[in-house]
Amino acid sequence: MRRHHGGDLDRLNANGVATTQIFQLDKSFGADGMVVKPGITKISDLKGKTVAASAPGTAPYFGLAWMLKKNGLGLKDVKIVNLEPQAAANAMIAGTDGVDAAMTYEPFLSAVRAKPEAGKIIATTLDYPMVMDTFGCTPKFLAENPKAAKALADGYFDALAMIKAEPKKSFEIMGADVKQTAEAFEKSQAYLRWQDRAANLKFFAGEHAAFSKEAADLLLEAGIIRAIPDLSKLADTRFLQ
Numbered sequence: 001m002r003r004h005h006g007g008d009l010d011r012l013n014a015n016g017v018a019t020t021q022i023f024q025l026d027k028s029f030g031a032d033g034m035v036v037k038p039g040i041t042k043i044s045d046l047k048g049k050t051v052a053a054s055a056p057g058t059a060p061y062f063g064l065a066w067m068l069k070k071n072g073l074g075l076k077d078v079k080i081v082n083l084e085p086q087a088a089a090n091a092m093i094a095g096t097d098g099v100d101a102a103m104t105y106e107p108f109l110s111a112v113r114a115k116p117e118a119g120k121i122i123a124t125t126l127d128y129p130m131v132m133d134t135f136g137c138t139p140k141f142l143a144e145n146p147k148a149a150k151a152l153a154d155g156y157f158d159a160l161a162m163i164k165a166e167p168k169k170s171f172e173i174m175g176a177d178v179k180q181t182a183e184a185f186e187k188s189q190a191y192l193r194w195q196d197r198a199a200n201l202k203f204f205a206g207e208h209a210a211f212s213k214e215a216a217d218l219l220l221e222a223g224i225i226r227a228i229p230d231l232s233k234l235a236d237t238r239f240l241q
Helices: 009-015 059-070 085-094 108-113 139-144 146-165 167-177 182-189 197-222
Strands: 020-028 032-036 050-053 079-082 101-105 120-124 132-137 192-194
Touching: 020 139, 020 146, 020 197, 032 059, 032 108, 050 059, 050 085, 059 101, 059 197, 085 101, 085 108, 101 108, 108 120, 132 139, 132 146, 139 146, 146 167, 167 182, 182 192
Parallel strands: 050 079, 050 101
Antiparallel strands: 020 132, 020 192, 032 101, 032 120
């Protein structure tokens, strides 16, 4: 499993592809976070400083905007250097001049955790729960292939059942897909919370709409989207039953 977006709104609008979410795969449970140099004690200390993060439309960029907002700052209050998560973590570990903080995710977040003299994890999605993975399809595909969409959702929930019943085999399969051993993948996925059918029904009953509204307002303010889309069309829950 790869971390690939923060809430979907930013990526959907950045790519200009109409997508409807049909189920939630997981929630980040500390898998994504901000690392800072040892002298920085709080996020508000980052005003005027340099932060390494992926480009707009990515989970790290969204996470940075979210964390800054929650601490009275905006993206304009920091200087952003575009580095992908692995490079951003490496910059912290190497003590690269001019990089005061970085947005990254597992397994690179743990690489910084293992080098406390180089930097520290100041916040993760345990503190700011705003990164999740959802599965979406184009409205055209859903209209033409409802049985396939239902099979995709059912297949995912079957996979989660397999993780519970046969964790070692499951981690071997998933680890191989991202070139990790079963043991390494198991450690990485410990920072996620897989979302089963019951969790999906609960999430889409209210949390998804509330989160989407807050995310849309933030993305509009940050200039990442030009207008707030019709939030009622972001999800189709009929395949969860």
